[in-house]
Amino acid sequence: MNFNLPALRQQFPFFTAHPDWIYLDNAATLHKPQVVLDAMHQFYSQQNSNVHRSAHGLSQQATAAFEAARSTVAQFLNARCSHEIIWTSGTTAGFNQLVYGLMGPVLQSGDRVLISSMEHHANIVPWHIHALPFGVELDVVPLTADYRFDLAAFTELLKLKPKVVSISHVSNALGHIQPIAQIVRLAKAAGAIVVLDGAQGIVWEKVDVQALDVDFYLFSGHKLYGPTGIGVLYGKTEYLALLRPLLGGGEMIKTVSFLRSSWNDLPYRLEAGTPNMAGAIGLGAAILWLRQQDLVAIQQHKQGLVQRFYEGCKQIPALELLSGQTTNAGIVALNLKNEHPADLATLLDQQKIAVRAGTHCAMPLFQAINSKGSVRFSFACYNSFDEIDRTLAALTTAVELLTE
Amino acid sequence: MIRPDIFTETATALKNIYETQLPELRQLKDWQSKYRILMTLGKALPAFDSEWHRDEFLVQGCESKAWLLHYQDPVTTQHFWAFDSDARIVKGLIILLLVQLNGLTSEELAHAKPELLLNELQLQQNISQSRSNGLLAVLNKIKAVI
Numbered sequence A: 001m002n003f004n005l006p007a008l009r010q011q012f013p014f015f016t017a018h019p020d021w022i023y024l025d026n027a028a029t030l031h032k033p034q035v036v037l038d039a040m041h042q043f044y045s046q047q048n049s050n051v052h053r054s055a056h057g058l059s060q061q062a063t064a065a066f067e068a069a070r071s072t073v074a075q076f077l078n079a080r081c082s083h084e085i086i087w088t089s090g091t092t093a094g095f096n097q098l099v100y101g102l103m104g105p106v107l108q109s110g111d112r113v114l115i116s117s118m119e120h121h122a123n124i125v126p127w128h129i130h131a132l133p134f135g136v137e138l139d140v141v142p143l144t145a146d147y148r149f150d151l152a153a154f155t156e157l158l159k160l161k162p163k164v165v166s167i168s169h170v171s172n173a174l175g176h177i178q179p180i181a182q183i184v185r186l187a188k189a190a191g192a193i194v195v196l197d198g199a200q201g202i203v204w205e206k207v208d209v210q211a212l213d214v215d216f217y218l219f220s221g222h223k224l225y226g227p228t229g230i231g232v233l234y235g236k237t238e239y240l241a242l243l244r245p246l247l248g249g250g251e252m253i254k255t256v257s258f259l260r261s262s263w264n265d266l267p268y269r270l271e272a273g274t275p276n277m278a279g280a281i282g283l284g285a286a287i288l289w290l291r292q293q294d295l296v297a298i299q300q301h302k303q304g305l306v307q308r309f310y311e312g313c314k315q316i317p318a319l320e321l322l323s324g325q326t327t328n329a330g331i332v333a334l335n336l337k338n339e340h341p342a343d344l345a346t347l348l349d350q351q352k353i354a355v356r357a358g359t360h361c362a363m364p365l366f367q368a369i370n371s372k373g374s375v376r377f378s379f380a381c382y383n384s385f386d387e388i389d390r391t392l393a394a395l396t397t398a399v400e401l402l403t404e
Numbered sequence B: 001m002i003r004p005d006i007f008t009e010t011a012t013a014l015k016n017i018y019e020t021q022l023p024e025l026r027q028l029k030d031w032q033s034k035y036r037i038l039m040t041l042g043k044a045l046p047a048f049d050s051e052w053h054r055d056e057f058l059v060q061g062c063e064s065k066a067w068l069l070h071y072q073d074p075v076t077t078q079h080f081w082a083f084d085s086d087a088r089i090v091k092g093l094i095i096l097l098l099v100q101l102n103g104l105t106s107e108e109l110a111h112a113k114p115e116l117l118l119n120e121l122q123l124q125q126n127i128s129q130s131r132s133n134g135l136l137a138v139l140n141k142i143k144a145v146i
């Protein structure tokens, strides 16, 4: 096994700057290895020019670097070609383009869309804005008793013939890994277009969009060791071709007259305005970095962290664990009985443990389980067992303060 | 209906906290002891009817909720509040703001900087960074009565 935690951690300059903090808010955003920062710095200091626009050699160099990053993403996902990779500013932006783009060409009044109870607001609110006002109906797959995706209920709901099924790969609030292979297979058999929200899933396991046969897959760069402000909307060519552009202007056009415009080919048709060039190049660098790591070893390490933390939590009285220990991508959500999650998180913050409290942009999930929210501990490859032990000690102190 | 004596009862409780627990808090150095006190401050407040947990009184923070009732004495023009929060630490922090503000006139309120006390006690370094616990929203709503 090729996993050397100190050497890996050393590559993240953030930890040198904050040696006294324990960062367990990784589901919110990940830290960046030095190679990502270097790639962006190199772009701005040596390659910066607007892409695709100018005939000069500098612009061509910038364009080549930018398009190379697209190819890196395409290979990483095993897309059929690089024009299936659309740059967005993040998962949220990608969903807004996707939902807007489906309205009309794919979705019409009376059509149904199926999501799950665990979705992030990014896979809920765009439907509210762009689809429901035009008569589309939203159905929701319920949770099982242990807060998992209910495949039996899903199978039933597919009988309503949804045109689109849009589900998260990994739940950001609970960490549960959804049965995506079965979800895609069943939904496709029912004739639906299948969308996966990969914001939390992409960093957990290798995604092969062709083997999965998923139609759209979205993720954010900053949750994959890359920069903020860049994300990816992957789509099969035949479905991307259907999407109406949400944003207009820049390189997304073919011709423009005062009264009408015709649109460029993919991927540019869905990338209006000057793109986030440095962001794309940073994300490309993050993916190349990740491909050099032993992904299986990282997965095992994260599972080990979850297990150590989970077992420790079970020893602390009055803690209620919302997440399950298995089929978990590295997130443990919990509450202290009768106490507000914000109080627990504040007492951890006092001890320099960075966690998130609240409803984690998944308010409907917490309504469904009748809870005010949770404190969420999310782990990444660079966290250590020592950090878990110190966190458990801090958690014990916080719980004692709250229950004495 | 809001019973008017909730404001006088809250005022008495706040006055007691100002005289007893606040000096104690100023003495303490370690964070555990400070938070221990902060988290129990809310217990001294009069019971807040769950019927007042209404949207019109709600100050929505990111993580926790607070409900704020306001009354202005028509004769003295003093402002009085009663409130509740579903999180204990935020409730304690709001108390530390209100022990300084309850009973002030509009003019006095306009000049008050109650957040300085939280810095001094090292409970909240910078209130403008407290968007996530809703304390800033509460302070803005308190000051909005002017």
Ligand SMILES: Cc1ncc(COP(=O)(O)O)c(C=O)c1O
Residues within 6 Å of the ligand: A027, A028, A089, A090, A091, A092, A093, A120, A122, A123, A168, A170, A171, A172, A197, A198, A199, A200, A220, A361
């Ligand atoms: C499952 C899931 N979907 C969507 C998003 C939105 O990502 P972003 O804020 O980068 O657009 C997140 C991020 O929190 C997430 O965890």
